[in-house]
Amino acid sequence: MSVNPRFAWMNGRIVAWPEATIHVRTDAVMYGANVFEGIRGYLSADGKQVFVFRLNEHLDRLFNTSMRILRMTTTVTAETLAKGILDLTRANEFWCDVHIRPTMYFGAGEPWSFDPAKIEVLSSITAVPMPPHPRLELGIQVSVSSWRRIQDTSMPPRVKAGANYLQSRYVAMEATLDGYDSAIILNETGKVAEGPAACFMMLRGGRVFTPPITAGILESITRLTLIQLISERLHVEVVEREIDRTEVYLAEEAFFCGTAQEIVPIVGIDRYPVGGGRVGQFVRALQRVYFDVARGSEPAYSAWLTPIYGPPASEPHNEERT
Ligand code: PMP
DSSP: OOOOOSEEEETTEEEEGGGOOOOTTSHHHHHOOEEEOOEEEEEOTTSSOEEEETHHHHHHHIIIIIIHHTTOOOSOOHHHHHHHHHHHHHHTTOBSOEEEEEEEEEOOOOTTOOOGGGSOEEEEEEEEEOOSOTTTTTOEEEEEEEEEOOOTTTSOTTSOBGGGHHHHHHHHHHHHHTTOSEEEEEOTTSSEEEBTTBEEEEEETTEEEEOOTTSSOOOOHHHHHHHHHHHHHSOOOEEEOOOOHHHHTTOSEEEEEETTTEEEEEEEETTEESGGGSOOHHHHHHHHHHHHHHTTOOGGGGGGEEESSOSSOOOOOGGGBO
16 A cells, blocks of 8 residues: 655645645646646665656756646746755655656636636646556557547647546556557557557667657657667667558567656567567667666766755665665
8 A cells, every 4th residue: 555755845835745735626627727747756776866867858848848838827937846846855755766746737717718827827746656667577468549649730749738648548448448558549640659658669670660759749758868878878770750550560679668657568569479479688678778877877868867865965764765
């Protein structure tokens, strides 16, 4: 059973966890009118630090993509949220991997008004312990969903809005009831878009293929991270281009990637085994590189890491480590 953290952050203040509440009549609750980020913090390899992974890139997407497109304005700045994230994680004394979620909500508006300047914007941050994804080792079986990806002309996928996740829910429910772990979602043109809360990549003929950011995907930070690491560390070319449904059946290796899902190997698609139905060498090597970077063992990428404690790093509380 999971135990709630002691503190959350609401509208600029650290508050006790039960006080982090929002009214049922807000647009956030009624219509899913919120935008958010999912960020991971990793315990360093030596256990003496917790690093927030790509904090600036996440806050940049929150403010300069999601809030911008929804015309959400507030006096809360990215710097305020960055400080809030570090303060909150420290206050909770986390010495473990954590998942951090800053969220901006539309509160209650005036009746009949959709002028975004007149609707209050509320903000929160929560952080909870989160171990690595449970299927990193074994991989997952996926289907190709019968649902189509939401598209830019109606419900823009590059906005990380709470309401968009109803689609992930439809997809994941169908996949689960059909006996799969997850699913690949095609866009309205029938090309591969992404998975529920993750981007898709596949290895074929010595190159990695992934759909472009115009395919109906979130502009994923993990996707960009891996494009760079695959080329710089594994010396494999990454090609961003459309992918057909039947191409994924021919993949030698395939995986979902995202902040929470990290790098989850896909070992079967619509019951076609991927690479013989076992996790392949390429995905394994990529996982190693990714976690070395995220846990601070690769100094060349230390600019991606924001330390929570120190300097100097304070000593871990052993009894609170997970
Ligand atoms: N696509 C969707 C729909 C997502 O929700 C996520 C998770 N945020 C991703 C891709 C991966 O994005 P990121 O690497 O920025 O976490």
